[in-house]
Amino acid sequence: MNKIIELFAIVGDYIRLILKVMWLSIYRTPSASLIRDQMYDIGVLSLPVVAITGFSTGMVLAAQSFFQLSDKGLSSATGLMVTKAMMVELGPVLTAFMVTGRVGASMCAELGTMRVTEQIDAIRSMAVNPLRHLVAPRFIAGLVTLPLLTVFSCIMGIIGGYVIAVYYYHMTPNNFLDPLPAHITTFDFVSGLIKAFVFGFIIITISCYRGMTTTGGAAGVGKATTSSVVICYTVILIGNFLLTISMNNSYNCLMAFIDKL
Amino acid sequence: MNQSENAIVVENLWKSYGNLQVLKGLSLKVPKGATLVILGRSGVGKSVLLRQILGIELPDKGSVEVYGKEISSMTESERYEAIKSMGMLFQGAALFDSMNIGENVAFYLRQHDKKIGENEIQKRVDEALTMVNLKGTQNKMPSDLSGGMRKRAALARVIVYGPNVILYDEPTTGLDPITAHQINDLILQTQEKFNATSIVVTHDLKSAAEVGDYIAFHDKGIIYYMADKHEFLNSKDPIISEFLANAILTKEYMKNA
Numbered sequence: 001m002n003k004i005i006e007l008f009a010i011v012g013d014y015i016r017l018i019l020k021v022m023w024l025s026i027y028r029t030p031s032a033s034l035i036r037d038q039m040y041d042i043g044v045l046s047l048p049v050v051a052i053t054g055f056s057t058g059m060v061l062a063a064q065s066f067f068q069l070s071d072k073g074l075s076s077a078t079g080l081m082v083t084k085a086m087m088v089e090l091g092p093v094l095t096a097f098m099v100t101g102r103v104g105a106s107m108c109a110e111l112g113t114m115r116v117t118e119q120i121d122a123i124r125s126m127a128v129n130p131l132r133h134l135v136a137p138r139f140i141a142g143l144v145t146l147p148l149l150t151v152f153s154c155i156m157g158i159i160g161g162y163v164i165a166v167y168y169y170h171m172t173p174n175n176f177l178d179p180l181p182a183h184i185t186t187f188d189f190v191s192g193l194i195k196a197f198v199f200g201f202i203i204i205t206i207s208c209y210r211g212m213t214t215t216g217g218a219a220g221v222g223k224a225t226t227s228s229v230v231i232c233y234t235v236i237l238i239g240n241f242l243l244t245i246s247m248n249n250s251y252n253c254l255m256a257f258i259d260k261l
Numbered sequence: 262m263n264q265s266e267n268a269i270v271v272e273n274l275w276k277s278y279g280n281l282q283v284l285k286g287l288s289l290k291v292p293k294g295a296t297l298v299i300l301g302r303s304g305v306g307k308s309v310l311l312r313q314i315l316g317i318e319l320p321d322k323g324s325v326e327v328y329g330k331e332i333s334s335m336t337e338s339e340r341y342e343a344i345k346s347m348g349m350l351f352q353g354a355a356l357f358d359s360m361n362i363g364e365n366v367a368f369y370l371r372q373h374d375k376k377i378g379e380n381e382i383q384k385r386v387d388e389a390l391t392m393v394n395l396k397g398t399q400n401k402m403p404s405d406l407s408g409g410m411r412k413r414a415a416l417a418r419v420i421v422y423g424p425n426v427i428l429y430d431e432p433t434t435g436l437d438p439i440t441a442h443q444i445n446d447l448i449l450q451t452q453e454k455f456n457a458t459s460i461v462v463t464h465d466l467k468s469a470a471e472v473g474d475y476i477a478f479h480d481k482g483i484i485y486y487m488a489d490k491h492e493f494l495n496s497k498d499p500i501i502s503e504f505l506a507n508a509i510l511t512k513e514y515m516k517n518a
Contacts, residue, residue: 110359113358114357114358117353117355117358118351118352118353118355119355119356119357119358121312121317121349121351121355122349122351122355122356122357122415123357124315124317124344125315125317125344125347125348125349125351126344126348126368126369126372126373126418126422127341127342127344127345127369127372127373128341128368128372129337129341133372
C-alpha cells in the first residue's frame, strides 16, 4: 500500500515539475543564450549519431524490403516501404532512443551531480529558480530539436535506402522514387513530427525530473541515470504504440467524416 | 534583546523528512549585524535549519522572519525576491562545475544586476577575488583548485553582491588548521566590511570562538542553550560543559576568548 502511495506521490511530483517548467517556459522564458547552448548540445552534437542511425536503418530496411518483396514482383515498393517506415515509426523512435542515450543520460547525470553537490541549492541561494535556469532551457530546446533531428534522421534513412536499392540491388532511381509522391501523405509527415515532439517532451522531463530529485551521492547519480534511461525507453515504446493507435483512428474518423460531407 | 533589533527570528520551527523529525519546535533570534555560531553534534539538523532560514526548503510548522519579512509564508516569487539579500557558503563550496571561477563569482551579478555593464562586473569580480586572496584565478575551473581555495572562491561568490544576511555551513570542515584560520579571518573581514548578520554552523569550537558574537548549542531538534560567546564558553550547564570538555580547546585559547 505504501509503495502505491509513494508511486502516486512521485507521479504527482513529476506532473508538478512539468507544469512549473511549462509555465516558466511560456511566461518567464529563460535567456536566449541558455536555450541556444542547449539546442547546440541536444541538436547539433546529436547530428552524427542520428545520421549514422538513420542511414544504416534505411539501408537495412531497403535490403530487407527488396529481399522479401522482389520474388513476389513487388520490388518497386521498396522505396515506399523505406520512406513510410522511416517517417512514421523508425525515424521518431530511433532518434528518440539515440537522444535518450546521448542527451537524456548526460542531462540526468549532470543535474543529479549538481543536486548532490548542493549546486542546485547554491543557485536557489542566489535567488535564481533552478527550474527556470536549468530545466526550462533544456525543455524548450528538446521540444524544438527532437522534431528537427527526426526529419534529419528520416532524410538520412531515405538516402541510405536509396543508396542500397539503386547501387546494390540495381533498381532504377525512378523505380525507387516514383511511388513516393502518390503514397506519402501529409498525415505521415505530421504523425512522425507529433511523435518526435511527444518523445522530446518525455525524454527531457523524465531525465530532468530524475536528475533534480537525485539523492545518495555518486551511487545515487548512477542509479538515477540508469533508471531515467530505462524509464524513457519504456515510456517511449508504450507511448509510440498509443500514439500510433490513436492517430491512426483519429485519421480514419476524420476521413470518414470528410467523406460524409 | 529588543524584537526590532533582531535581523533573524525563528519561532517554533518543525521539519521532518519522512519519519525522521529533525527540527522539533526550534526558536532563535539573531540581532542585526551579529554573528551567531550554532554548535552541535553531527546530524542534529544544523544545516537543515540554515536551509529553512534561506527559504530553499519550507518548514512543516513555525515561522522564519528575516529583517521583518516572514520567509516561510511567502509565495515562491516573493521568496526569491527576499533571498536576493541573503547569501550562503555551502559545506562543499558548491561551485558550478561547468563555469570557471570568474563566471561563478559573476553569476549573481549577471542574473540580477542586468543594468551594470560587463566592465563593472569584471571589476567587482576582481575585487571579490582579491579580498579572498584568489586574484588571477578567474579562468581556472573549480576542479583545478584545492579545498580551501574552493571555499574562498565560494565566499567571493557571496561577497560580490554584499548580502545583508550570510549563512555559513561548516566553513572550516575538512580544512587544515592554517586554511581554517584563513577562512575564519575572511568571515571576520566580511562581517566588518558589510556589517551583515551571519549564522555560522560548525563543529569547530576554535572557529566558533574566533568568529562568533553569540554561540548556540543545537541538540535534539531545538536550540538547547544560547548565550554570548564568553557566557557560553564558561557555562556550567552539564551538557554544554561536556561538549566543551570534549572539544579541542586549549587553555590558552580559552583565556583569549
